[in-house]
Amino acid sequence: MKRLDIGIAGAGPAGLASALLLARQGHRVEILERFADVAPVGSGLMLQPTGLTALAALGLLQPIMALGSRIDRLHGADARSGRTVLDVRYDALAGGRFGLAVQRAALFGVLHDAVTAAGIAIRTGMTLTAAKTSGEKAVLTDAAGQEAGRYDLVIDATGARSTIAAGAATAPGVRELAYGAFWATLDSDGLTHDPNALTQRYDRAKVMIGILPAGRARPKARDHVAFFWSVKVGDADAVKAAGLDRWKAAIRDYWPDCAPLLDQIDDWDQLTLARYAHRTLRPPTSGRVAFVGDSAHSTSPQLGQGANMALIDAATLAHTLSLTDDIDAALAAYGRARRNHMALFQLLSLAFTPFYQSDSAALAWLRDRLVATIARIPPSPALLASIVSGTLIDPFAAAGLKECDWQAICAQPVAESAVAVPA
Template structure:
């Protein structure tokens, strides 16, 4: 077995992979292309499977201390009527940990702080991964060439390493939806910890954060690349007639804080999450739509599973084969479920279909929402130590 790795990408998945490999005694270097880590992405909600993964990575306690637990909320219509309520306390009883909401910048900071000095290299782009040497790949960035026993490709939805390893794969496809999001400038008076509201081809959601501010997101059916000169003003027009606190959340936001990204996903599943001694992880392996809130959680699961497989051995090759066998069916299944959730939720735009969907939700048993979350969040991580 080897004991050195290069992780390509310093986002949540890459940092998690580094933490997991460090926990099993490996030497790890994370190479991040961005010269400045601005931690864009507003806020994030992590279900129990993501929080449990963070526990195994050694940072769960710090994340809980910085997060707000999500107990009350649910799904509504634009006029404010409830479609389903979510009981976060029941989820905590079932899973042993609550859903948490935290700014991405805080989560990234906690994970980076758990790495030793020098483990994260920024402003460096990996330009080559030479897999010709059977003893292990050689990774080049700038003037640096580093030999490693394993390379982890955590370089996101537009992964260059995925494209090099699987040149016949079509890559990410536009989902048909675009997302705008921000954190409010100041604390807001909001009753629920988290809410989603479904309209015609649109969704508006928010989570409360520990300091009283809120993270909100608006997901819209739109052509790829469509942008406006003043996105916040456009959102105020689009959602101005929706129920409270949606107008108040937009009113508490600075225009400069609004982030706008088109949502891309891997509609065509990868045939493998590994190629030789390279393992794909997170969005590079299974980019999915955000409609289940599982993208980051699946990346965290990947990281723990990869580290556990490499710790168990007996060889790097057998460990990576086990990682692929364990992670590919689950994460690709979650990606399919997220796509279907979007089609039945935010992306639905025909009035009759929306009316039928809403009626079905209102007639559903009260525990359906909890069971839907349990289906994906009830994951027990392998132990790393």
């Protein structure tokens, strides 16, 4: 591919990873970010073998593993009976795969430090509303309707509420999901929990409380957990109006072990209400504009694939651009390469979500009795582990990646861990 001028809208994980990959290929890249100060948004997330492999290809596996918490198991139980409802173990798959729970600040910091070290320009305070193709150029416009940049290629990484994606010729319909969640990042001191598991408690599908060990935001900092409580978005104001003490009392009643976390919350401002929507661009391109991460596909976080899909998107787009001098052909190849993996996990997320976040008592009953039983019968444990890992179908070959040797990584200290390289 000849040297391109590339504008990347958004400085989240998808935008930062895309910038690094493309700058290393020799392209001139600049990032345009709407906030005056570039910073992460959100609490904690799970990096799966897919996302970790993409970070390894960037040479960033060691620093992110030094900050995150290894996750070997996802466990959920009924809050009243204690009955196990969900038990997904990575070791049900061969190869030694695992997850890594991180604070969003940690992932942002590792990627942002690499972008800064590479000398990639970031223009802040840029509220971008549209991108259109004009001849062989892609033009970004701002909120005032003024041209913000003209490029050979624009990559939209502005997230699920992207106005750029909403105005694209391939813009999909949007399904707003009824349930969201309150999130907070809290100190784990005094908390009784499994440091290597995402742990959840349920009351039917209306209540879901979770604790995710999330490691450190920076080296030598204290360990924290991401704490979340599922809530119907339309009920959030009423929950707040009823008072923080009443909300805390309900959680203590369900899960007394949460008390050390609840004691740290003195104001609703410490909690972030996350809202979710389901949408998928097919294909994830429009003219000379490519969409990555939540701009291309968004859904509930039930399978924990969001950041991982974004990192794989970035790797796949960079790979297809490296194979040809024809930008249009490269973008078409990107759409084909991501189509099946993207469609499968969008479908799975949409299908699984009502079993854990909905008003349906029937689905919760099926989950607790039938699904939980089937999940223990082979080959279901391996199937569930491959879904959570993001590897039910292979996303690596199309991205030019070779999956990490997890057993070799686990056998070595973090500072000496082997990393994957492009195939």
